[in-house]
Amino acid sequence: MDHDLAALTARLAAFADDRDWAQFHTPKNLVMALAGEVGELTAEFQWLTAAQSATIMTDDERGDRVRAEIGDVMIYLTRLAAVLNIDLIAAAHTKLDDSARRYPPDRVRGSADKAR
Amino acid sequence: MDHDLAALTARLAAFADDRDWAQFHTPKNLVMALAGEVGELTAEFQWLTAAQSATIMTDDERGDRVRAEIGDVMIYLTRLAAVLNIDLIAAAHTKLDDSARRYPPDRVRGSADKAR
Amino acid sequence: MDHDLAALTARLAAFADDRDWAQFHTPKNLVMALAGEVGELTAEFQWLTAAQSATIMTDDERGDRVRAEIGDVMIYLTRLAAVLNIDLIAAAHTKLDDSARRYPPDRVRGSADKAR
Amino acid sequence: MDHDLAALTARLAAFADDRDWAQFHTPKNLVMALAGEVGELTAEFQWLTAAQSATIMTDDERGDRVRAEIGDVMIYLTRLAAVLNIDLIAAAHTKLDDSARRYPPDRVRGSADKAR
Numbered sequence: 001m002d003h004d005l006a007a008l009t010a011r012l013a014a015f016a017d018d019r020d021w022a023q024f025h026t027p028k029n030l031v032m033a034l035a036g037e038v039g040e041l042t043a044e045f046q047w048l049t050a051a052q053s054a055t056i057m058t059d060d061e062r063g064d065r066v067r068a069e070i071g072d073v074m075i076y077l078t079r080l081a082a083v084l085n086i087d088l089i090a091a092a093h094t095k096l097d098d099s100a101r102r103y104p105p106d107r108v109r110g111s112a113d114k115a116r
Numbered sequence: 117m118d119h120d121l122a123a124l125t126a127r128l129a130a131f132a133d134d135r136d137w138a139q140f141h142t143p144k145n146l147v148m149a150l151a152g153e154v155g156e157l158t159a160e161f162q163w164l165t166a167a168q169s170a171t172i173m174t175d176d177e178r179g180d181r182v183r184a185e186i187g188d189v190m191i192y193l194t195r196l197a198a199v200l201n202i203d204l205i206a207a208a209h210t211k212l213d214d215s216a217r218r219y220p221p222d223r224v225r226g227s228a229d230k231a232r
Numbered sequence: 233m234d235h236d237l238a239a240l241t242a243r244l245a246a247f248a249d250d251r252d253w254a255q256f257h258t259p260k261n262l263v264m265a266l267a268g269e270v271g272e273l274t275a276e277f278q279w280l281t282a283a284q285s286a287t288i289m290t291d292d293e294r295g296d297r298v299r300a301e302i303g304d305v306m307i308y309l310t311r312l313a314a315v316l317n318i319d320l321i322a323a324a325h326t327k328l329d330d331s332a333r334r335y336p337p338d339r340v341r342g343s344a345d346k347a348r
Numbered sequence: 349m350d351h352d353l354a355a356l357t358a359r360l361a362a363f364a365d366d367r368d369w370a371q372f373h374t375p376k377n378l379v380m381a382l383a384g385e386v387g388e389l390t391a392e393f394q395w396l397t398a399a400q401s402a403t404i405m406t407d408d409e410r411g412d413r414v415r416a417e418i419g420d421v422m423i424y425l426t427r428l429a430a431v432l433n434i435d436l437i438a439a440a441h442t443k444l445d446d447s448a449r450r451y452p453p454d455r456v457r458g459s460a461d462k463a464r
Contacts (some may be wrong), residue, residue: 005121008205011212019219020226024279028161028169032278032376034189035383039271042390045144046264047256047460050397053144056117057200070197070205073150077193078208081186084173089124092185092194096127103135110136112395140395144264148394151267155387158274162380163344163372165282228279237353240437243444252458260393260401266421270386277376285376289432302429303439305382309425310440311392313418316405321356323419324426330357335367342368 005078007087012079027084034076041069121194121204128195143200150192159184237310237320244311259316266308273301353426353436360427375432382424389417 016022044066045053057063079087160182161169173179189190197204248254275297276284288296313320364370392414393401405411429436 003206005205008208010183011209015212015216018221019224023226024228026166027172028164028166028380029278031158031161031169032274032380032383035154035158035324035380036271036275036278038151039274041190042147042151042264042271043268044148046261046268048144050142050144053147054174056143057202066200067202067207068211070193070200070202070204071211073193074197074204074208075211077186077189081190084182084186084187086183088186088190091183092124092190093127093187095187095191096131100131105134105221108135110139112140114160145394148260148264148267148390151264152387152391152394155390157385158380158387159384162377162384233368237437240440243441244353247444247448250453251456255458256460258398258401259404260396260398263390263393263401266388266392270383274379274383274464277379280376282374282376285374285379288375289434298432299434299439300443302425302432302434302436305379305425305437306429306440307443309418309421313422315363316418318405318415318418320418321353323415324356324422325359327416327419327423328363332363337366341366342371344372 008074009077009082012075013082024082025046025079025081030076030080030083033072037069037072037076041066044069072086086115124190124194125198125230129198132195141195141199143196146192146196150189150196153185153188153192157182157189160185170171237252240306240310241314245314248311257311257315259312262308262312263317266305266312269301269304269308271300273305303332356422356426357430359463360423361430364427369370373427373431376432378424378428382421382428385420385424389414389421392417 013022016025045056045064048056056066078088083092129138131143160178161172164172172182194204197207245254248257276294277288280288288298308321313323359395361370364373392410393404396404404414427435
């Protein structure tokens with residue numbers, strides 16, 4: 001298994017091309033697919049307490065479902081970013097740069113109001 | 117800027133620790149934060165046609181918003197996976213292995229019913 | 233079948249009480265359940281064109297799924313509003329009053345930028 | 349203020365017609381708008397404990413935001429149901445009939461696994 005984001009991006013493009021599915025992969029459709037998968041992931045956690053959610057991976061059945069849902073979310077997010085020509089990692093760092101400026105540690109420490 | 121997923125994961129952990137925010141980063145809360153950011157991303161595309169969505173990055177203002185929202189989604193997805201000790205890239209490949217088996221190219225080519 | 237929102241609200245409260253499920257119906261959990269159901273509803277539409285989405289109810293199988301998902305969304309929205317003591321219809325009208333002020337017909341007619 | 353669902357539905361249709369926005373109100377677009385608003389609602393609860401979420405309406409500022417977000421969700425859900433010619437209340441009761449059969453009180457009492 002290849003743990004590299006570029007390789008995953010390439011595999012997703014080939015997967016769509018092999019099935020002539022690129023025609024369905026408009027950004028609008030991919031955003032909806034991403035939202036649908038995040039909905040399924042959310043459902044896995046909806047009735048859990050905070051403590052139960054923290055140990056969910058110790059339950060084999062639930063853990064497998066969570067890993068699969070997170071895989072689906074990553075698939076659509078990676079594919080969406082590729083179609084939009086956005087660098088996922090760079091986009092995250094840019095937002096973090098911004099958050100680091102807006103939330104200096106000394107001012108927000110321990111406050112949920114500003115937690116990001 | 118570092119384009120490596122491990123470095124992003126480490127930066128997110130340090131960011132939370134510096135602000136004493138790890139206490140808020142239960143899987144349940146992070147899933148909600150992820151869902152909230154995906155909702156904002158969805159809103160950017162809600163009134164666009166498929167064609168408009170395909171050229172959204174040529175609009176500087178919209179393009180910047182989309183890049184920022186995707187950055188936020190990536191931040192929470194990466195942080196959630198770290199807290200759950202899930203390898204994001206491996207989880208995506210495992211799901212793709214499964215989809216490759218379930219959707220052989222010859223059987224599903226060009227069909228939206230099975231598009232993944 | 234009773235078509236009254238108050239009756240639905242009462243039925244949902246009795247349904248939860250009969251199963252001792254009110255303990256799980258915190259606003260936080262109900263919001264997650266609502267988000268999960270909206271995710272499933274979104275998935276029904278993700279690969280459809282705008283035109284296909286407009287005629288989805290003429291497909292018996294898809295139509296039944298959409299009706300069921302919308303039923304689920306309404307269930308959790310109604311239950312959430314009840315638990316928070318919010319009047320759903322009044323809350324919608326209040327937001328519409330605000331939108332009517334912000335988007336006068338003469339200024340926004342036919343513009344997707346402001347479509348609400 | 350009119351507390352009747354039919355009146356809200358009619359007001360939403362007139363609101364869209366007055367602005368020539370019905371053209372944007374395809375089911376696909378409205379589902380995305382609904383998902384976007386549910387995302388905003390989810391964000392209001394993401395860092396709260398279960399206990400904090402239960403008293404959120406006692407905080408005037410947060411309470412106003414939650415009421416406004418729930419109003420937005422209700423607006424898009426009502427409009428979507430109207431465009432699809434689905435009776436919201438009837439759809440909810442039909443799903444509840446089904447849940448009542450699948451989850452008899454004696455079998456599921458107090459179990460989060462089946463909580464609906």
